[in-house]
Amino acid sequence: MSGRLRQIAHLDRVIHEPARLMIAATLYLVKEADFLYLQNQTDLTKGNLSSHLAKLEEAGYVEIEKTYRGKIPMTVCSLTKKGRASFRAYESAMRGALFESVNGAFEASR
Amino acid sequence: MPDPMAEARIRAQSSWYRDGLSDILIGIIVLLQNGFTLIMHFGNRQSSWYWPVILAYLLLFFVFSASAPRVMAAMRERITYPRVGYSQPGDAQRRLSRAVAILTIFGFILAICYGRWDTDHWIQGLPVVVGLLFCVVGMYVAVRYGVLRYLLIGLFSIILGLAVDIEHSRWLGLEIWLVFVGCAFLCAGGVTVWNFVRTAPVSMDAK
Numbered sequence: 081m082s083g084r085l086r087q088i089a090h091l092d093r094v095i096h097e098p099a100r101l102m103i104a105a106t107l108y109l110v111k112e113a114d115f116l117y118l119q120n121q122t123d124l125t126k127g128n129l130s131s132h133l134a135k136l137e138e139a140g141y142v143e144i145e146k147t148y149r150g151k152i153p154m155t156v157c158s159l160t161k162k163g164r165a166s167f168r169a170y171e172s173a174m175r176g177a178l179f180e181s182v183n184g185a186f187e188a189s190r
Numbered sequence: 191m192p193d194p195m196a197e198a199r200i201r202a203q204s205s206w207y208r209d210g211l212s213d214i215l216i217g218i219i220v221l222l223q224n225g226f227t228l229i230m231h232f233g234n235r236q237s238s239w240y241w242p243v244i245l246a247y248l249l250l251f252f253v254f255s256a257s258a259p260r261v262m263a264a265m266r267e268r269i270t271y272p273r274v275g276y277s278q279p280g281d282a283q284r285r286l287s288r289a290v291a292i293l294t295i296f297g298f299i300l301a302i303c304y305g306r307w308d309t310d311h312w313i314q315g316l317p318v319v320v321g322l323l324f325c326v327v328g329m330y331v332a333v334r335y336g337v338l339r340y341l342l343i344g345l346f347s348i349i350l351g352l353a354v355d356i357e358h359s360r361w362l363g364l365e366i367w368l369v370f371v372g373c374a375f376l377c378a379g380g381v382t383v384w385n386f387v388r389t390a391p392v393s394m395d396a397k
Contacts (some may be wrong), residue, residue: 109280111278115395149276171195
């Protein structure tokens with residue numbers, strides 16, 4: 081087994097969970113976004129989104145700010161520097177491992 | 191195999207064009223520009239009010255352009271965010287928009303400095319040059335974000351620009367071009383806003 085494929089064992093498990101991966105990927109593409117935007121982009125329920133955001137916040141990957149737009153409460157979320165770095169590392173590790181495994185399968189089939 | 195990150199990026203970025211408010215803003219700016227062109231065309235340069243009117247109009251134009259982002263933010267707060275949520279574009283997107291704006295201004299300055307300065311020649315060629323610019327930007331937005339209406343407006347503006355250039359109608363050609371392109375942006379924006387409001391209901395939490 082190659083080194084790149086072995087990296088899968090060391091993947092960040094906070095980001096690896098599919099729902100959290102969707103949230104991190106969505107936040108990675110914007111500077112900041114509110115709860116409703118994240119809900120629309122990820123199709124998660126309110127409860128699910130809240131609990132996953134709390135886990136990401138606990139890990140120091142997401143910053144959550146409670147504010148108001150007029151009289152309506154608004155939850156603005158953004159990825160921290162640590163969160164961005166972790167997401168980038170996760171993405172490159174996954175890409176590397178998948179590339180390797182696809183190449184391996186191709187070589188084996190020849 | 192499609193890249194999920196690229197797809198997510200396109201989905202996030204296309205959502206910024208979904209409400210059509212930016213089209214309306216561009217349409218208003220183009221029509222205001224036409225007001226300026228009308229004053230320059232029909233105003234008597236020997237008259238004592240000519241330059242004060244030009245300066246007042248320019249001031250109004252720049253005040254509107256400078257306050258446009260705040261007006262847009264207020265409109266989005268009422269129309270867009272309660273429906274699809276709030277998001278702020280990333281730094282890469284902002285840098286790209288700034289680079290395009292700076293390159294355009296720089297291009298115009300270079301053209302003025304090194305080109306032959308002939309007012310008629312410039313007025314004649316402006317619809318084609320700006321039409322081409324709109325077409326390129328429209329193509330980019332259509333290919334990258336999947337927003338087709340900018341490409342249609344871009345194609346319309348280059349075709350109209352070529353038509354008025356061939357007609358050699360100078361000021362009148364520029365005015366026709368500005369009115370039609372401004373109205374095209376306003377119509378596209380109006381239809382998009384109407385569709386957006388109709389198809390995306392206000393979230394229960396935002397009520």
